[in-house]
Amino acid sequence: MEFTWVWVLIPVTAIVMKTVREWLRFKATQRQLGVSTGDLEREVAVLKKDREAMLDRLQNLEAIVVSQTWDVVHDKSLPPVERELKIASTVRREIAPDNESANRQRAEQLARRLQG
Numbered sequence: 001m002e003f004t005w006v007w008v009l010i011p012v013t014a015i016v017m018k019t020v021r022e023w024l025r026f027k028a029t030q031r032q033l034g035v036s037t038g039d040l041e042r043e044v045a046v047l048k049k050d051r052e053a054m055l056d057r058l059q060n061l062e063a064i065v066v067s068q069t070w071d072v073v074h075d076k077s078l079p080p081v082e083r084e085l086k087i088a089s090t091v092r093r094e095i096a097p098d099n100e101s102a103n104r105q106r107a108e109q110l111a112r113r114l115q116g
Contacts, residue, residue, distance in 0.1 A: 062107060 078086065 059103060063103060
């Protein structure tokens with residue numbers, strides 16, 4: 001009767017070992033996911049920075065296209081001397097400090113010009 005409790009230990013030990021093994025697999029998976037999440041976070045940060053740079057470039061391009069100087073430079077009907085004078089005068093008017101409302105106003109002007 002002394003060794004009957006040994007038969008109980010074998011299944012209990014197997015159950016505990018299986019639980020420990022599953023826990024170790026789970027921890028390894030969590031470690032892997034943590035590394036991949038960190039990589040994704042770094043990639044998202046880089047993409048956000050690139051997006052901000054592209055938005056700045058796009059705003060600059062919109063300001064150029066909407067500017068009156070652009071129209072004067074590409075106006076082939078003016079003689080060269082008159083074109084240079086007109087460019088100089090429009091540049092002086094456009095060099096004022098630029099803000100978001102001015103950009104919006106320029107975009108609206110461009111939209112109206114393109115529509116009709």
